[in-house]
Amino acid sequence: MKVNQAFSLGCCHVLPLESAIKIAEQEKQSLQPKFIEVLHYLAREYPRVIPREELINQVWDGNDYVGEKGLTNAIWHLRQKLNAVIEDGEAIETIRKVGYRLLIQPQWNKAVPEPAETSFSPATDTGINLAQKPKLPLTRILLSLCLLLTLAGIYLFNQPRGLPQAKIIPVTKDPGTELFPAPSPDGRYVAYQWRTPSGTSNLYLKDLQHGKVAAKQLTFDSASEGHSVWSHSGNYLYFARYNSKQETCDIVQLDIALNQETNLTACPATGGYYYMDISPDDKTLAFRGSEPGEEHSGIYFFDLKNRGQKPKRFSCLQNCGYKDRDFAFSPDGRSLAVTRRVNRFNENLYLVDLTTKAEKPLTTGEEDIVGISWHPQGQYLVYATQRADIRRGFILDVNNLSKQDIGIEGFSYPAFAKQSGALYYHQRKENYQLASFALNMDVATSPFPLLQSEFSYLYPDYSNTSGQIVYVSNESGFYELWLADADGQHRQQLTQFKRTIRYPAWSHRGDKIAFLAPTPDEQKESLYILDVATHKITAIKAPFSRYNRPGWSPDDSAIISSVPHDNGQDLFRFAIDSSSYQQLTNDGARYGVMISDNEILYTSLNKGLWYKNLAGNSGAQIKIPGNIFNGLYSWHYFQGSLYFKKSLSKAQQLMHYDFANKQLSTLIRLPRKTFQGGGSLTMLASEHKLLFSSSRSPQADIKQLAHPLFN
Structure with missing residues (x-):
């Protein structure tokens, strides 16, 4: 695809002939020619949605094998460059299962005239005698030649050597x-x-x-x-x-x-x-x-x-x-x-x-x-x-x-x-996708993909109150928070954090989401709360520099998270409207869920699933031994039932434990790596399904x- 006309996207100037961009008063930044061609085509077709196949055909001449990976790589790099200078939202939008659309109207520079195609020769010329053609001054010719050589040198110097x-x-x-x-x-x-x-x-x-x-x-x-x-x-x-x-x-x-x-x-x-x-x-x-x-x-x-x-x-x-x-x-x-x-x-x-x-x-x-x-x-x-x-x-x-x-x-x-x-x-x-497993089938069936694409989706959590799934997706180049309906439709990006977000967790009322992310300088970690209605984000006030995945107290007044401290690592309760906090365990707890105002289930390095009554003086009790419950994070408590992943040497099992009857059962046996390591499980109660992150064996x-x- 021939690309030569320069254009601007806000304060970013795109220079196709130099395979470079120039942002405001900064120095030029070289990009791979294919990245420039992709951006040029998106700009030329603005504001149309361009199918992936069309871009591959235009930029990579229909070479699907190279183009599929090349286009994904190009979009990622272009977003890295452009999003840094775009104040409101994304520069390039991904239209799921379709393609891409440029969100900024391009301003085109004056077109560079292309030389006319001729086949001139003295034998066929009928209008001009060659001997009568005006001659350019020698100094002008030399200056023009120097300019061409300089431009050629700049162009070659700026070509990426990758x-x-x-x-x-x-x-x-x-x-x-x-x-x-x-x-x-x-x-x-x-x-x-x-x-x-x-x-x-x-x-x-x-x-x-x-x-x-x-x-x-x-x-x-x-x-x-x-x-x-x-x-x-x-x-x-x-x-x-x-x-x-x-x-x-x-x-x-x-x-x-x-x-x-x-x-x-x-x-x-x-x-x-x-x-x-x-x-x-x-x-x-x-x-x-x-x-x-x-x-x-x-x-x-x-x-x-x-x-x-x-x-x-x-x-x-x-x-x-x-x-x-x-x-x-x-x-x-x-x-x-x-x-x-x-x-x-x-x-x-x-x-x-x-x-x-x-x-x-x-x-x-x-x-x-x-x-x-x-x-x-x-x-x-x-x-x-x-x-x-x-x-x-x-x-x-x-x-x-x-x-x-x-x-x-x-x-x-x-x-x-x-x-x-x-x-x-x-x-x-x-690559990770969101998959669901039906619990009401007479015969267990394989997990069904709910959200899958070239991007990765992790840490789903479903709110039975709002009827929505919150998860993280890396389609912007960072793991940001996204929402989707229970069937994976009507996706919506919630954050533009431009930092990696992990472990989103719905409040019981379905109006807030807790998550873990680094501080702006990335020197520490912090617990954050997002108000879904206003999109306002606040950080928990606490003196710790590291946290683990969060959960909510039954009344939504506090966040539960494990943090390292002077004597090890344990679960703490952090009030969301003040800077007060309280230590809940003292045995190396890593992840916990409060099942009532005073009861907590949790995992620790001591292996197995543990129970503690916070109102009493008795110590922790083991509910499921470590030879059966051998993970730290991939489990979900729902109305007296526990669902968890059990790892075997050559397979994985999805297990169910009934607390009332103290009965343990195997729901399904799956290949190794089906569940994303350290991933989460969540219940879609209305459909009686479990939702989790599934890994594709790379x-x-x-x-x-x-x-x-x-x-």
Whole structure:
């Protein structure tokens, strides 16, 4: 599609010939040409709704495979740029199951005249003698030529050096998910974790010189092995082995040639992600760990030359205000790139001097870092981020802190081969839909999709009073609050927070919604209340910096939430019209529901479902033991019945417990990952259905990115 006419959208000037936009007095910002073409077409057809198929046909010449992902990526990036300068609402509207519409009337600049098409030649000319044509002055010709060369140079300089000039080479494409690539130093082999559709996970080794040969299995057990790293000699592979049944974790060295394992030291049996890296001199193995009694996990160094010594903690230990998560040694061995998490909404990259521990911030405004790796020459860091379950990759110049968007959807956990410089990553896209399960069927049927699209929908809560579902959707690039009717129709966006919102909960009267989100500076978390009628949002007044998912007291006068405090983490009651609060439990409670003015059901790290009478002096009582009730959040209490998710090794079950009769029953057995991890259940009482977030098992594959910047 030919694009050359400039136009304006409010204070944003779109310059198609330069593939750039200019906002007010700011410097020009380059965009991928395809993004500009999409915006130009939306502007040209304003205010018409443009079907997705039409945009793909116009911009990608009908290439559906590339266009489907490319269009989603383009709309996301355009919204990121335009919404930041639009005062009222969105710049581009998504029309569900149809397409997109530009909401700002474009103002077109004077059209650039296109040269007339001619086929002039002396033999066919009948009107003008070539010898009689006026000659331009030489200085004017030279000036025109210089101007053309300057414009051409500006145009080429501003072209993005991302995906259009890069080459993607598939490495794996097996069923299930292949995660966390670890290339050997020479780039010949890639080790990775393969999670089969049945749920087992082990480490595998792919020989890239024999691409058609099946990957070799390296580990054979029921434990989990994920992140791994090679020694620079290429002789050993290091990884963590976590056994959930035995609640043990070991750091393991695998001799590749002999296929012989050696347990080096213990690692914590909690934490989930066992990040790992090795120093350039092969002397120090770094891993994420913790010691008993420590406030939080951190980076530990293990001396590979003196294996009898205990690992030493490198990270801050007390009163830190953050915790270190992922890390990577610089190629010269002098620094460590570290991701530091302040809270679940704030994680950024830092460069830490290994000798002095002096630190330098490398990024700001990120929410979740999902992988970092150094280019062997040490100038660039490649890292990936995740916000609202949308993953993106960046190339960061550590000298001037400029960064470039790689432009690959789902890019995460990059890893460079230390010697060859080849870059590998795993590509994975999360997607969640809202599904319902009918409880009044004689024969259990599979859950039925209620809301599904290319976007993700999470944490539904239904109000039997208002007859509406509140949930979060990432279609704006952030998880914002949305409303829908019980059948998923008449959707309405409630917030323009431009920060990630989680865990919405209806008040019993159906007039307010409590939710969790970061403070404007994203340094802390806060509980917020939205008045549905006025859309006014207020924050709970309390001195805590972290909260968990909220619930309401029976009279709607207070919010119930779990918060960390000096002696652990417990449920508190927060009055909504004052700054008063009250601690309700003292046994590590994580999520609770008040079933009367003085009774509460809750979950804690002690496993199982617990009950406490707040008016009495008796302690908590267990209602359902942990071997049956093995989750923290995916459960719902309704009129004397409890519905909850039970996780098995290779499946999930939806369970029902009748409190009056003390009867437990299985409603349906479902495949693993049917329920979104940590998701919520809610009851549509009028239709006798349960509503929940259902995950689509993502196909994650290992790929190689050949980027011109690294050649």
